[in-house]
Amino acid sequence: KNQVEQSPQSLIILEGKNCTLQCNYTVSPFSNLRWYKQDTGRGPVSLTIMTFSENTKSNGRYTATLDADTKQSSLHITASQLSDSASYICVVSGGATNKLIFGTGTLLAVQP
Amino acid sequence: GAVVSQHPSRVICKSGTSVKIECRSLDFQATTMFWYRQFPKQSLMLMATSNEGSKATYEQGVEKDKFLINHASLTLSTLTVTSAHPEDSSFYICSARVSGLSSYNEQFFGPGTRLTVL
Numbered sequence A: 001k002n003q004v005e006q007s008p009q010s011l012i013i014l015e016g017k018n019c020t021l022q023c024n025y026t027v028s029p030f031s032n033l034r035w036y037k038q039d040t041g042r043g044p045v046s047l048t049i050m051t052f053s054e055n056t057k058s059n060g061r062y063t064a065t066l067d068a069d070t071k072q073s074s075l076h077i078t079a080s081q082l083s084d085s086a087s088y089i090c091v092v093s094g095g096a097t098n099k100l101i102f103g104t105g106t107l108l109a110v111q112p
Numbered sequence B: 001g002a003v004v005s006q007h008p009s010r011v012i013c014k015s016g017t018s019v020k021i022e023c024r025s026l027d028f029q030a031t032t033m034f035w036y037r038q039f040p041k042q043s044l045m046l047m048a049t050s051n052e053g054s055k056a057t058y059e060q061g062v063e064k065d066k067f068l069i070n071h072a073s074l075t076l077s078t079l080t081v082t083s084a085h086p087e088d089s090s091f092y093i094c095s096a097r098v099s100g101l102s103s104y105n106e107q108f109f110g111p112g113t114r115l116t117v118l
Helices: none
Strands: A004-007 A010-014 A019-025 A030-038 A045-051 A056-059 A062-067 A072-077 A086-094 A099-102 A106-111 B004-007 B010-013 B019-025 B032-038 B045-051 B067-073 B076-081 B090-097 B107-109 B113-117
Touching (some): A004 A086, A010 A019, A019 A030, A019 A106, A030 A062, A030 A072, A045 A056, A045 A062, A045 A072, A072 A086, B004 B090, B010 B019, B019 B090, B019 B113, B032 B067, B032 B076
Parallel strands (some): B010 B113
Antiparallel strands (some): A004 A019, A019 A072, A030 A086, A056 A062, A062 A072, A086 A099, B004 B019, B032 B090, B090 B107, B090 B113
């Protein structure tokens, strides 16, 4: 079964600290993996997209890694800001129909 | 980057009425649009896929007669929730994709529409 699992489910960190979010997937065939940021009451905004040949991609303070062999990805946030408080969703494109398969997200709260 | 808008951003309606939600791609032509529903503290669930000029493809368990989708142009798709009931209250999000724009087949998401049925 094609699945995307994220951990932790929620996370609280202090402003200025770094954090790493995890994503494991069992989607096959694999097309690409995306990380989205979703603010409360808003639509998802793309942070990074990676194909199997890309093992790291950065977008400002966000750095995503991908290990296609172990089917794991991580999103590292550096020097967190209050505005980073949001849900971070790992999404894998693939499977027989090449649809987006969503993880349940990690809810990040950055506190002053 | 590509921008997708939705209108209205939030709507409150009485049970039994119909509600139309618009999804527009503002600076690109979308050959395919998707409609998602998101309940509190859950991830997005795909409801249907629509291609311009053809009938929408609905996911299993989604009633096509209740959630009418029209993709009449390359920049506009509409979702009509017919005879809305309180259990239809949810956050509806559309996305748009341009085939061939990139190797990623990226989808661009709208800001969402909060539907509350009283």
